[in-house]
Amino acid sequence: MELPDKARVVIVGGGVIGCSVAYHLTKLGWKDVVLLERKQLTSGTTWHAAGLIGQLRATANMTKLARYSAELYLGLEEETGVATGMRQGGSISVALTEERLEELYRSAAMARAFGVPVEELSPDEVKARYEHINLDGVTGGVWLPTDGQADPANIALALAKGARQRGALVKERVKVTGMARDGRRITGVDWQSDDGKDQGHIACDMIVNCAGMWGREVGRMAGVNVPLHACEHFYIVTEGIEGLGQMPVLRVPDECAYYKEDAGKMLLGAFEPNAKPWGMNGISESFEFDQLPEDFDHFEPILEAACHRMPMLAEAGIHTFFNGPESFTPDDAYHLGLAPEMDNVWVAAGFNSIGIQSAGGAGVTLAQWMEDGEKPYDIGDVDISRMHPFQGNRHYLFERSKETLGLLYADHFPYRQKATARGVRRSPFHAQLLEQGAVMGEAGGWERANWFASPGQEPEYQYSWKRQNWFENSAAEHKAVRENVGMYDMSSFGKLRVEGPEAEAFLNHVCGANMSVPVGKIVYTQFLNTRGGIEADVTVTRLSESAYLVVTPAMTRLADETRLRRHVGDRRVVITDVTAGEGVLAVMGPKSRELLNKVSPADFSNAVNPFGTAQEIEIGMGLARAHRVSYVGELGWEIYVSADMAGHVFETLMEAGQDVGLTLCGMHMMDSCRIEKAFRHFGHDITCEDNVIDAGLGFAVDLSKDDFIGKAAVAARKESGPESRMVQFLLDDPEPLLFHNEPVIRDGEYVGYLSSGNYGHHLGAAVGMGYVPCKGESAQDVLGSTYEIDVMGTKVKARASLKPMYDPKSERVKV
Known part of the structure; x- marks a missing residue:
């Protein structure tokens, strides 16, 4: 041969x-x-x-x-x-329940946004196109010609x-x-x-x-x-x-x-x-x-x-x-x-x-x-x-594969969690959170508290396309963060330590923002590709002259680490995944400073610890690092504590929190708060094909730096103006729910779809984010139009904004 x-x-x-x-x-x-x-x-x-x-x-x-x-x-x-x-x-897909019919009709709206021919069908119309079917129990269907x-x-x-x-x-x-x-x-x-x-x-x-x-x-x-x-x-x-x-x-x-x-x-x-x-x-x-x-x-x-x-x-x-x-x-x-x-x-x-x-x-x-x-x-x-x-573990794959085949035809409810092969990765706070009524979801194998059940409530999901059984629980958690103080577990977020004599120069090459900052400074930035698209959305904290901590979403930790490794070249830099080494508790809300002052002698004032800075602190009888950043749009700190002291710090905060009404919160709250603040969600609102200027994140790029990946593309787009703009939408009607992919209608024409959606409990209706094509148009032109969102075939009027509808000047995080 x-x-x-x-x-x-x-x-x-x-x-x-x-x-x-x-x-x-x-x-x-x-x-x-x-x-x-x-x-x-x-x-x-x-x-x-x-x-x-x-x-x-x-x-x-x-x-x-x-x-x-x-x-x-x-x-x-x-x-x-x-x-x-x-x-x-x-092809025809038919529903035998009202929930499945909503799924099919939402998929039909999505098809219109994606340019796929589609038609919703009544039971009689299903029969007209497929004579051999028995209509017993059929609630409707969709036709994809x-x-x-x-x-x-x-x-x-x-x-x-x-x-x-x-x-x-x-x-x-x-x-x-x-x-x-x-x-x-x-x-x-x-x-x-x-x-x-x-x-x-x-x-x-x-x-x-x-x-x-x-x-x-x-x-x-x-x-x-x-x-x-x-x-x-x-x-x-x-x-x-x-x-x-x-x-x-x-x-x-x-x-x-x-x-x-x-x-x-x-x-x-x-x-x-x-x-x-x-x-x-x-x-x-x-x-x-x-x-x-x-x-x-x-x-x-x-x-x-x-x-x-x-x-x-x-x-x-x-x-x-x-x-x-x-x-x-x-x-x-x-x-x-x-x-x-x-x-x-x-x-x-x-x-x-x-x-x-x-x-x-x-x-x-x-x-x-x-x-x-x-x-x-x-x-x-x-x-x-x-x-x-x-996830390459044989036993894990054996258990999970029992479920995944059937999920192809299962109801694709929003927030649906996998039932098999669970509990593999747990944060240091896992057991304490379960004791407090946490209902866990999974991301990248991590068990994460998504919401907290009330006393007497079954701590499990009851799925629906309508308001699910945790809707009011999450609303209460949202209210606590907006008005008082809430705490949630962020341990699953990726933590990559980048250190060495050339760490600063290396990160300046990979990141859009400037990494030449004082020790203790936290920088919000993106890893860009040569087209100016967003490959990662991270915060970078300078820990010392030669060491930085890159914090990434849980799901993209490996991808982000891989991107860093592929660009190191022969620079004197070491990259280490330290995700599991530290637990992280986010303490957020107007009373977060008051709570931290009860458990730590550190100075959390604006003078010593302004927004965007980190400091080493004593907390209870242990040690931690307090990062003053927020993904929910409120005054707050992320408390990084080594895994061995995590249980103690959790107990210390919970005990002191009783005096100020501390509420434990979950990931659903975090997402509903961030969308009110128009914070972008990587993988949905921002991806490798979204130019950082179009995404409204040009403020996070320093074009005065020496050459970095994507610099020319960002400069060109800044010069020409955005081809699309990321717009935040608030429905006029407080009843419908938004998830993602709902079509956006501008002046009667389908122009795009929502990249993410959730309920804005403070704003009082569902909130969505999505790109609106606007080549050659000004911001005023974009906002001068009327907008509707297609929710399951119904056009719902929406208010559009380019600035966050909640706290547009970010005054609350800096008080």
Whole structure:
């Protein structure tokens, strides 16, 4: 077997994803592209995929990628001569409850914001478009006319052929058996032929892990973490049904089922709530186009409901009962991008049963990223750097995968928390908070108090699209912070210590703000990319002449640390993750100074400890560091205390707090307070594709500094003026709720969507934030328009502001 001894890139895995990456790299003109498949192309998961092509995803960019896939597949046959079977027959999703109907109608509003054709349907209109359905219990539905279905294997083969036509080498029956590593780079891969007769080594500049359900093991071979686990996925195909013509795809999520007409037969598939993980002891070396054992007892409840919903199924014979493995990730989003642990290992794996509809978009995105060295747009939902190291733990993945398959069709309630694989990461205050009635949520594995139950109230979520059972609890916490004093746990936020003789120069290179500040100064800043987009939103505290503390959101700690490491170069700087070493209690509100004066002899006055400064303090019988900053828009301090003294400091503050009415608060309060103050939320309001000027954060960039990443782009945008402006909206009607992605209507025209939303308990109605395109317009022009927000198809009038509606001059934090 002849294989080259050198390649620019080696792609591991010949499913639809690997073929798409090869196709798109060659389309960009890449040569020396080698794809290695252990058995035959498509023989893992691709060959048995259902081939549904849905276009509406949870965010604008994920929707853009899904739409690209559909458009690509429509043209592939003409380009390659391989039939993809792509046809856009549309899809219908139906609801059996009022809650699900609200979810579907909110998704329809989102589709309008994203430019996807959509139509809300009454039960009778559902029947008119899908005559075979039994309407029993149906409350309504939505119609997406451009959705479709295709032949998964042929799509992969067409992509492979397109890649070959442009010079890629696609080799079947070649397994990657090992990798050579030099520091943070893979220098080549070892391979062996399927029959064991040939073996060799290919030196390469980079690799792409497209190994599907083998992705975790291939990741370990490359020294990177790719958390995913295979689960059994069931469907049946009936015998031929007389007179059955082409039909739209039908989804009935409340019954965990989807239906697809296929050549006069009906395919019924399931995403059941309690899935069956598979492959706990590894995957057989001989696995190729394999099926798993039937489990009719497991599938029977789905089939029973389906026969009621689709009466013709009761008459049709079952031609095929199929069970095949697919890989699922801890959060039901796929893995894409440059692995954090290495500088030339890319990942595209773990597609959670949406691999066919995602393959085109994922391939083009990854190829462009590999070409440019920067993400072409925000893909935070799926960026592999969102995964934390512990999430590669086998036991964790086994437990979580039982839930994630079913979550595809579960109600996607706002604030819904995962139920499995919980309690892995706990702050030093965890037990004390639970004793006080904390109801925990999870972020990056961290257990965080989201709200506090009242005495006698069940300390658990009761989910809804309306006001949930904790709404009034959070309102009371919000009121306490605005009017008195509240305390909440911020220990989960990332803490990165950056130190060394060149720490100041290094951070000045990476950050937009000036890091040449006195010891004790806290600087709010962003890490920018070359386009002036925001890669991270952090505070940086100067601890000494040679040491800084970078505080990041919990979810982006690894991504932010990775960005710092990739830009260090040969500077004399050491970066250390110290997140777990300190607990952090935020003490916020007009009486926060009064409370701290009760427990510490330190001087918390403006003269000694003004806003934006930190000081070492005694507290109770221990020591801590008090950072005077606020994400809730009130006077307050974040108290950093070493983990060993955390319990003591918590008890000290709680005891002294009884005299001033201290209230324990959760993350929901923090979010509702920050949105009233128009503070941006990274990953929602600000991302890598949002220029810092458009985001309204130009004040945090010092253009007088020597060259730093993104300086030219920020200067250019400051000169030309923003192309969009971040606007804060307050609904006129106090009843509707905002979450995110609700369309923004300006003077009757759809112009964008909300990047975040929450209830403003002090302002008295729901508050949203979102970008309004305004190229060539002044701030007055933007504010001179009338605005509405589309909430589930209803247009609600909203007041718009470019300044925070709460305390626009930030007087409260500086008193």
